[in-house]
Amino acid sequence: MSYDNAITRDGFTSSFARFRTTRGDNERVDGSSLRRIFLPKLSREGQKILRDRTDFVRSQLQHYGVPFEESQLSRNGTQLMKKVLQEGKCDKVPVHILALEEQLYQEWIAASNIEVLSSKPEWVIKKFFIRAREPDPYQTRTSTVVGVSFPRYSVCRPGRMREAADQVASLHHDTGVVPETQTVFLGWDKSAVGEAAKEHANKERTEIEAREQRRESKRTKMHADYLAALGRMKGAAARKSPVGSYIVDCKEIGDGWSSLAEDIVLEMMNTQRKGKIHARFNFRVVIGVMVISEEHMTETDEEEIGDDHENIGKGTKRKTIAHKHSRPPKKAKAEKTSEPYTYRLKLRCRETGEEAVFPCVGSGITFTARKVSDDPCPSGEKWEDYSEAAYEYAWVSRCH
Numbered sequence: 131m132s133y134d135n136a137i138t139r140d141g142f143t144s145s146f147a148r149f150r151t152t153r154g155d156n157e158r159v160d161g162s163s164l165r166r167i168f169l170p171k172l173s174r175e176g177q178k179i180l181r182d183r184t185d186f187v188r189s190q191l192q193h194y195g196v197p198f199e200e201s202q203l204s205r206n207g208t209q210l211m212k213k214v215l216q217e218g219k220c221d222k223v224p225v226h227i228l229a230l231e232e233q234l235y236q237e238w239i240a241a242s243n244i245e246v247l248s249s250k251p252e253w254v255i256k257k258f259f260i261r262a263r264e265p266d267p268y269q270t271r272t273s274t275v276v277g278v279s280f281p282r283y284s285v286c287r288p289g290r291m292r293e294a295a296d297q298v299a300s301l302h303h304d305t306g307v308v309p310e311t312q313t314v315f316l317g318w319d320k321s322a323v324g325e326a327a328k329e330h331a332n333k334e335r336t337e338i339e340a341r342e343q344r345r346e347s348k349r350t351k352m353h354a355d356y357l358a359a360l361g362r363m364k365g366a367a368a369r370k371s372p373v374g375s376y377i378v379d380c381k382e383i384g385d386g387w388s389s390l391a392e393d394i395v396l397e398m399m400n401t402q403r404k405g406k407i408h409a410r411f412n413f414r415v416v417i418g419v420m421v422i423s424e425e426h427m428t429e430t431d432e433e434e435i436g437d438d439h440e441n442i443g444k445g446t447k448r449k450t451i452a453h454k455h456s457r458p459p460k461k462a463k464a465e466k467t468s469e470p471y472t473y474r475l476k477l478r479c480r481e482t483g484e485e486a487v488f489p490c491v492g493s494g495i496t497f498t499a500r501k502v503s504d505d506p507c508p509s510g511e512k513w514e515d516y517s518e519a520a521y522e523y524a525w526v527s528r529c530h
Contacts, residue, residue, distance in 0.1 A: 135241050137234045141192060142227075144234035147250070151192050154185030158193040161220040168211050180206045187211045195224040248278045248287070251294035259301060259316070271300075275317035275326040282307070288314050306330035309338055349377050353500040372407055372422070372473075373400045375506050376499035383415060396499050397506040398422070410511055411479075413497070418479025418516055425474070478516030 136145035143152045150157045159167075167176040179186055187207030191198055196219050202210045214220060239247065239257045247253040258276045280288045288305065291314045295303040302320040306313045306327035313330055317323040360370075378394040398409045405424040411417065 135238065135246070137237045137241065139234060140230060142230060142234065144231065144238050146238075147235065147253075149231040149234065151185070151189040154183060154189045156183060156186055156189035156193075158223070159190060161194075161215070161222075164190060164211070164220055165215050168208065168215055172208055176208075180208070190220065193223065193227065194220045195227055196220070244276070244278060248280070248291070251291045254278060254291070254316070255294055255298060255301075259298060259318075271318040273317065273319040273322045275315050275319070275322050277306075277313045277315045277326065277330065279311050279313045282309065282311055284312070288312055291316075306334075308334040310334070349379075349500065352377060352502045356502045371400075371504070373398050373504065373506060374501050375503040376501050378411070378413065378497055378499045380413065380495065380497045382495050383413060399506050399508075407473075410506075411477075414482065416479040416481055418477055419511055419513055420475050420477035421513070422473045422475045478513065480516060 136143050138144075138152055141152050143150055143155075148157060167173050167179065172180075183189075184206070187210065188203060190211070191214065194214075196214055198210060204210075236256075239253055242253070242257070244254065244257075247257055254276070258274075278288075278291055280291075292303050292305075295301050295314075295316050300318060301316060302318070302323045303314055303316050304323045304327040306315065306329075308331050311334070313327070315323050315326045315330070317326070374397075376396040376398070378396050380394060383394065394413050396409060396411045398407050401408055407422040409420045409422060411420065
């Protein structure tokens with residue numbers, strides 16, 4: 131987290147409930163822990179602390195309001211720290227330093243926006259609903275409503291926000307849920323809170339629908355431009371082939387992860403084997419590779435698939451150029467059918483959320499693709515990158 135909005139005064143800095151010395155950036159360590167570290171002799175823990183934080187002793191003396199001369203901080207200040215502890219000068223924090231700590235804390239809360247404060251619900255409550263150091267912190271109650279937004283499927287953080295609101299007498303909360311976010315609304319006026327949640331859901335839903343319409347218009351134009359360009363081609367260049375770049379739509383991904391639906395793509399690449407095409411896909415929630423074939427494939431085809439993948443794109447440019455100067459076969463001219471082709475595919479993919487690699491097959495989920503180019507974007511990914519061995523390697527790497 132950024133400390134850009136930290137509050138600094140009198141040699142101390144406060145942000146995110148961390149009260150620390152400006153020099154050295156050290157928080158206060160309680161007296162009993164300091165005695166364990168320094169008495170009767172410097173412990174191994176203390177040796178590491180002093181190596182890593184050269185201003186540690188200076189900072190603790192500052193936290194406990196112990197005056198000292200710079201000359202007393204010889205070496206790392208261990209002897210001075212032992213003397214101060216033996217005299218009991220770190221048993222209690224002076225009142226004026228505790229007061230400064232609370233003052234800087236409240237100023238930081240007042241200066242911070244709700245995005246920063248939402249990481250800890252108590253901060254939101256203190257900023258908007260409870261005034262510290264007041265005889266009656268709840269005396270001013272208005273119809274003002276505060277909204278705190280979280281990711282759509284987040285459970286823990288919004289749950290903690292609601293729990294914190296439940297701890298404050300007469301403070302109400304309601305949640306507005308839309309495809310991309312959920313917003314917890316807080317306020318003293320129950321009806322105002324409920325209305326705010328309802329209006330938020332309607333407003334964001336309208337914005338999402340407008341954005342989806344703009345997105346669909348753009349994607350429709352991309353596909354239409356490709357078809358128009360294809361219609362202007364003649365001869366071999368006009369032959370239809372699955373090879374190329376596609377934009378992909380999936381209702382399930384769009385409904386569940388609307389922010390991820392924008393860049394779902396599929397790249398189909400030619401191989402040297404007739405009737406086989408290799409593809410790379412990025413469906414945002416999963417990425418991977420696949421082999422598409424006009425024939426049935428079995429588990430024994432695994433090694434052959436890997437060999438095919440090594441040859442993707444090899445020799446295809448020369449063949450394409452040669453075809454451009456030759457007349458298409460008469461049989462190709464005669465082939466006119468609206469019947470769709472049926473292909474069989476085998477794929478391997480990785481969930482982007484967990485970085486887990488595994489063989490997988492889609493079931494009950496529909497993907498539709500529209501072609502936008504005959505030139506697929508190249509990729510260095512291989513079939514073996516998504517093998518069981520790759521899964522084991524990814525798992526072990528994550529665990530260590």
